[in-house]
Amino acid sequence: MSASDEEHMAQALALARRGLGLTWPSPSVGSIVVAPSGEIVSRGWTASGGRPHAEAIALDRARARARGATLYVTLEPCAHEGGRGLACADVIAAAQPARAVVALRDPDPRTSGQGLERLAAAGIEVVEGVLAAEAASVALGHLLRVTEERPAVTLKLALGADGLMPRGDGAPVWITGPEARAHGHLLRARNDAILVGRGTILADNPSLTCRLPGMGCRSPVRVVLDRRLRTPPEAHLFDDMMVPVWLICAADEDHPNAEALQERCAEIVPAAVDAHGMLGIRDALETLASRGITRVLVEGGPSVARAFLDADLIDEAVIYQGPNPAGADGLMPFVNEGLDRLTGSGHFTQIHARSFGPDRMTWWRRMRTCSPALSAA
Numbered sequence: 001m002s003a004s005d006e007e008h009m010a011q012a013l014a015l016a017r018r019g020l021g022l023t024w025p026s027p028s029v030g031s032i033v034v035a036p037s038g039e040i041v042s043r044g045w046t047a048s049g050g051r052p053h054a055e056a057i058a059l060d061r062a063r064a065r066a067r068g069a070t071l072y073v074t075l076e077p078c079a080h081e082g083g084r085g086l087a088c089a090d091v092i093a094a095a096q097p098a099r100a101v102v103a104l105r106d107p108d109p110r111t112s113g114q115g116l117e118r119l120a121a122a123g124i125e126v127v128e129g130v131l132a133a134e135a136a137s138v139a140l141g142h143l144l145r146v147t148e149e150r151p152a153v154t155l156k157l158a159l160g161a162d163g164l165m166p167r168g169d170g171a172p173v174w175i176t177g178p179e180a181r182a183h184g185h186l187l188r189a190r191n192d193a194i195l196v197g198r199g200t201i202l203a204d205n206p207s208l209t210c211r212l213p214g215m216g217c218r219s220p221v222r223v224v225l226d227r228r229l230r231t232p233p234e235a236h237l238f239d240d241m242m243v244p245v246w247l248i249c250a251a252d253e254d255h256p257n258a259e260a261l262q263e264r265c266a267e268i269v270p271a272a273v274d275a276h277g278m279l280g281i282r283d284a285l286e287t288l289a290s291r292g293i294t295r296v297l298v299e300g301g302p303s304v305a306r307a308f309l310d311a312d313l314i315d316e317a318v319i320y321q322g323p324n325p326a327g328a329d330g331l332m333p334f335v336n337e338g339l340d341r342l343t344g345s346g347h348f349t350q351i352h353a354r355s356f357g358p359d360r361m362t363w364w365r366r367m368r369t370c371s372p373a374l375s376a377a
């Protein structure tokens with residue numbers, strides 16, 4: 001591994017980040033081809049919908065110049081054909097680069113280690129593990145979907161200076177300024193799905209789309225936890241029928257409103273309820289993963305935020321805090337507990353902080369000890 005390997009892998013990771021939110025059910029991967037002179041010959045990142053894969057795009061653009069070059073790729077090339085053309089490991093073997101630098105092994109059993117073996121068998125020098133931690137963080141949704149059968153979860157909270165959430169009054173109440181809100185919309189674009197509880201729909205009547213200029217097409221699937229399907233069919237959520245709405249409801253219950261909601265293009269998604277009759281968070285996430293979702297942004301109110309925290313199913317938390325208090329009718333972010341329940345738990349570490357005008361954003365990541373595939377994340 002050399003400094004230039006790290007620099008080139010950092011560029012490949014920047015390409016991978018471009019596809020976040022667009023490639024599910026596949027991971028977003030970045031790849032570059034670098035000539036022996038150090039010149040970057042070509043770049044590729046996973047196409048929308050997950051195919052073609054990044055390294056296939058980069059090699060196709062490099063054509064004959066791939067021979068003898070170094071290929072950088074942020075995730076192990078796939079070893080399975082999947083009925084849609086050659087496996088990437090075979091595409092690389094045919095292109096004959098001298099070296100392949102791979103950030104992270106793919107835990108998907110159809111590939112795990114076999115992609116690297118196939119490259120080595122083709123006489124390509126394989127270097128593994130360059131910027132593995134960064135790569136694991138970019139691929140976290142895919143890694144968790146494969147190893148834990150659930151998507152990666154980011155909790156987003158917007159709080160006043162007093163640490164309370166403003167209470168909706170039929171429309172969202174903004175506690176932060178336009179720059180922080182624009183950043184929140186970028187978060188939406190980088191996730192496959194955005195999830196709230198029915199309480200947020202009733203209180204705020206939000207659209208839950210990405211409304212950054214030119215990025216409307218980056219709106220994620222909108223998911224509502226709604227046990228008995230009591231979301232009003234006239235909610236704003238249904239106004240933009242181009243962006244899917246999935247209503248997760250209790251399986252094994254009658255849902256008299258289902259038809260009216262389906263007429264508004266909602267997709268009804270039954271899931272299991274827990275011992276208290278609530279939708280189980282773990283089951284809801286497994287249901288989303290089974291439908292291909294790899295990254296979920298939770299933007300719900302205190303009940304849903306608390307349920308995710310209690311289930312220990314928050315991987316990252318992005319907290320925006322405005323300069324003014326939410327006031328006397330503000331809500332504790334975790335029902336009857338404050339932000340400290342997450343930030344002071346010792347389970348999360350702050351990885352990033354920045355200001356947007358008078359607003360402050362802090363970004364927290366769960367310190368994970370679980371599966372070895374994630375130890376770098």
Ligand SMILES: NC(=O)c1ccc[n+]([C@@H]2O[C@H](COP(=O)([O-])OP(=O)(O)OC[C@H]3O[C@@H](n4cnc5c(N)ncnc54)[C@H](OP(=O)(O)O)[C@@H]3O)[C@@H](O)[C@H]2O)c1
Pocket residue numbers: 156157158159165166167168169173196197198199200201203204225226227228230278279280281299300301302303304305307331
């Ligand atoms: N500042 C912010 O960041 C922010 C963001 C969102 C909302 N809010 C505010 O939060 C308030 C709404 O709070 P809320 O707690 O009612 O909203 P919520 O957490 O989005 O929705 C709660 C509802 O979700 C449903 N749900 C289904 N399964 C659940 C589960 N396992 N755990 C918890 N809930 C589940 C329940 O309704 P069913 O029983 O009908 O299924 C529950 O009443 C509003 O005033 C809104 O303005 C603030």
